[in-house]
Amino acid sequence: MKKITRFFWFCSGAHVDTLKKYPIEHNKYVGIGATIFFTALFAALSGGYAMYFVFSGSAFAVGFAILFGLLWGTAIFNMDRYIVSSINKEGTTNQQIMQASPRILLAIMIGVVISRPLELKIFDKEIRQKLRSSYLKGQNRKIDTLQKTYQQKYAMELTKNADLKKEKDSLEKDINRSRYQLNQEVFGDKTNQTSGITGYGTYAKQKEGVLIEKQNRLKTVTDDMGKMDQYLAGRKQFEGLNDLRLFTPKQLDSLTAIAGFADRNWALGQLSYNENGTRDLDTYLAISFIGYLFILFECLPVFVKLMSPKGPYDTALAKTAEANTYFAEKDKDRDIAVTDNTYDHGLDTDISRRKRIITAQSDYDFERHSYE
Template identity: 35%
Template structure:
């Protein structure tokens, strides 16, 4: 049963092959098995590739099954159309387009399987790329907020600098009126005289200004700090919003590009393996000698070809003979007086009818 199935997969004529030896049947069963298992590998490769795209197992299996049927049909067609010839160059010319198609199919099948085989290495490359993208993304987003944050921080420093300057001024005024009271500076008179009072009032006014400045600048600093916090919150929000896009950077194209960054030698070996699998049925037919099946198939085809050519030639001879007979018959009839008289009479009647019709038409027009 399994042998019969593989023979059907080989695309051979089962009626003819049933009349051949067991060895001949086994040869085509092996070719059919290669075609079948190539389709199975195509199903696995396509399902995995589409699963990385759709993230849906059922959709990937469905499309993979359709793809496997397509590859199976193409391989079966390629193998079944290669026929043994008497000239090896004719066979090579016949197989060359099919070999090119087989190479294309092998490349298409092998690439998704390479992605699966080297999945761990590809994931490592993708992780590094994602980290780089994350850092680059944070840098780009920061460029949108950093100028505003720096401007607000500079404004806060300016406000704090105003307070410090005012505090220095107040401290200086405090030292002045204390020295005046102690008699160590100013008038050098011990006690709280008019000069002391003047300097004390000046200090108290500056102190009041300092208190008011602290109050005003503290409110301004609080507003600026709230703005900075809001900018930082917006920055974090934008980073979190864009991060899923980077986390999802593991689609089919990203994996293919990541595979390209790995060593090319293992991928080449896998590609060569699938090239060998895909082209092996073709080379098996090319290299194998002309067998019993090939002779019987050629006999059946040439029988049909001969019968069709015979029918075509018979029709050509029949047409030529009919033309000769018709020419001879019409030549003989042309010499009969009775036929001449009859056609002369009918021609006269026809011309009379034409003359009457023309006359009536002209009369109606006038």
């Protein structure tokens, strides 16, 4: 437990030797350090998960994810540790809030960054379904766009082909009717279209000539239609229409499995909306609360430090910092004095002056030792 305690003290950014002297402050800084540590742990998991999707499909995806997760977690750990340890409890409440406000904004940004990949994992099933629907609609729109472009580009040929088809249908009906009338004429059936004379006479020959003429025209129209259909089929192949098909369920599963971070992030944002464009309040609140939870978790060490009253550790730390500043200035003055007294156009050989310098140095060391 002592090792764990010291580890969390280190995570909190506290000065361990000073903190040891004040047991009443131990638990507070264990809590702050644990919060910073677990925030960094979540950041490592989040960063690793995001990097795994970036390199998804690569043989080194897991290795890159672990490496980036460790680097990202370490960076967030150091940043949080600095943010908490740099808050000065000596000022007033307003001064502390002003001092911490940039750090809180930074903590909010970090919370947003580390929460997003974890949200992607939490809503993975819903994201996959949204991506399947999106890919299917996108393929439909692509097919419709190509089809419209094809129809506009070859409007003249398509119109001609449609006219030939109409003519062919009309000719086939006329030929059937003419063949029926020819049979009536040959067998002597009296109608308003036949003479009623049995046998292959003049009227029968006329009707047969009309029938043959229509059959020849039908053959010409059919040949023209065949050529036009062949031409349009080649144009469809050239324009890529024949290669486009709606995705099968298996293809949709494959596409969603290799979807990148940007597509999944878009799908997560779309989960908050219904098909008609209205906001789905339940899903929106669920996604938002998860994000707010991580933002609060990231800001928690700063809030704990701000809300905690000024303790003996803070006072001792302030005095230590003040003493270090004082002695640093005194060290600077002493070094200048020694330099001025020791070197004066070369090496000073005056023994009495050296003794005064040694005596001053001893007095200074004694004063510092007594203060500490």
